[in-house]
Amino acid sequence: DQQVKQNSPSLSVQEGRISILNCDYTNSMFDYFLWYKKYPAEGPTFLISISSIKDKNEDGRFTVFLNKSAKHLSLHIVPSQPGDSAVYFCAAGDRKAAGNKLTFGGGTRVLVKP
């Protein structure tokens, strides 16, 4: 059973508008969450992370929100740019567990239209 789910396989947004990507998790032991971006023929690239002690973390155009009670996190990209077109993965980890093991969602493909 998937412990991290991204229910929207794809998202299309106009350049300059906001992209909102969602992720749900089931394991209450997860206390560390990350977003990765992946272009074709490349490996995932780390974007932004958030600890469970926070509910928001911002880095430039990227903001991650965490709602622990709902076991839900989201990534906001504003303003969206054509170069943001990629597949985005959310990932979750348990810092108390041995080894930095991350569980990934299935990804959301974002297309930003000029």
Added chain:
Amino acid sequence: ETGVTQTPRHLVMGMTNKKSLKCEQHLGHNAMYWYKQSAKKPLELMFVYNFKEQTENNSVPSRFSPECPNSSHLFLHLHTLQPEDSALYLCASSQVGDSPLHFGNGTRLTVT
């Protein structure tokens, strides 16, 4: 950014072949990982090495054999694979702990 380098980028092998995937990281990290990404599936963790010691084997079949000779190098030895093992194999590294993983560009493996 090529902090984690994987070779080869593409590999086609028969079910009776033996081949190896190589990963090298130039980031000074002390943990290395193998992940598998099959079509339509999330990334799946295969192996974790912390300070050259294997700390995780995620129920991976023995036809996949990892080797970590030092903190900068990681290998995945392959033998008698099945067509369903065709996938993108990604190597990653990090500092031990909860630091983000840095991924290589992967090896696209096709088993015929």
